[in-house]
Amino acid sequence: MELRHLRYFVAVAEELHFLRAAQRLHIEQSPLSRAIKDLEADLGVKLFERTTRSTRLTGAGEVFLEEARHVLSTCAQARASARGAATGRKGRLRIGFAEGVAQTRLSDLLAQYRAEATEVDLKIVQMPLEHQVKALHTGSLDAGFAFAPVRRNGIQADPVWTDPVVAILPSRHALAAKSEVELREIAREPLVLCGGETGMDRNMQLEAALLAACDLPNVVDRAENQQVQLTLVGAGYGLSLVLASNAETIQRSDVVVRPIAGSPPLIRTFLIYRGDESPGPVACFLERARAVS
Incomplete structure (x- = not known):
């Protein structure tokens, strides 16, 4: 039994007329009749009662019609899913990101991608750079966002955006x-920086900028994440630096945001991924991410 046998059978069952069914299928009537006979022989049951005046389904034919429609529908759905996956419209996508990656930028990118690929199952997870690299190698992650250009063991890195730093x-x-502050003024004050493992690569960029402004920045504490960092700053333990795009979401009365005077340090974010990606949701996401850079 082949799928064409099922298509032929459904056409005849719906038309209840061999000539009309053949015209619908764009084939001659004789190969259609042979295909139905072959199908009946394969099943060992009679599917149609045929006379010179009419064609009607047998009881077995009525049951088989329901099953045949279901099989054809399932095959069509499987075909569409496979094609959708190949073009990036179906499938699943797992994205990692380091702590401190620009929240609004990432949210905008994911919203754009989701609008284009509504049937992709998208999951995001926060993890340190090295964990992202391991997950990429094992296949449990498809792409990630980090602050370091990792290019080793088949991992590629593309710069996607840069963010100026602001003072908190x-x-x-x-x-x-x-209204604005000098970076060297900030560097001499007690500083509370993020010390969490997930944002280690971003901290290296920040501390390089501080060292350029001051020989010995006064780092007094390292918070596990930005929420703890803001709480310590609000309590007066020190000052801090965050990405300008992340500062847009800060709504607290105990801290204020001030731009850095002159040319503020720029923190670069990279998209990391396996270099051997084949067409599909990952390739489409990479294309969309590169378009915003």
Whole structure:
């Protein structure tokens, strides 16, 4: 039994007329009749009662019609799913990101991708850079966002965007009265930086900028994440630096955001992925991510 036998059978069953069914299928009537006879022989049952005046389904034919329609529908769905996966419209996508990756930028990118690939099962997870690299190698992650250009063992890295740094100050701090602050002023104050493992690569970029402004930045504490960092700054333990795009979401009365005067440090974010990716949801996501860079 082949799928064409099922297609031929359904056409005859719906038309209840061999000539009309053959015209619908764009074939001659004789090969259609042979195919139905072959199908009946294969099944060992009679599917149609035929006379010179009419054609009607037998009881077995009525049951088989329901099953045949189901099989053809399942095959069509499987074909569409396979084609959708190949073009990136179906499948699953697992994205990792380091702590501190620009939240609004990532959210905008994911929204754009989701609008284009509504049937892709998208999952995102926060993890450190090295964990992302391991997950890419094992296949449990499809792509990731980090602050370091990892290019080793088949992993590729593309720069996708840069973000200026802004200062976060306690609202009662003297520098909070200024509309913008110098980086060297910030570097000399007690500093609370993020010390969580997930944002280690970003911290390296930040601390390189601080070292360029001051020989010995006064780092007094390292918070596990940005929420803890803001709480410590608000309590007056020190000042801090965050990405400008992440500062857009800060709504607290105990801290203020101030731009860095002159040319603020820029933190670059990279998209990391396996270099051997084949067409599908991952390739489509990479294309979309590169388009925003």
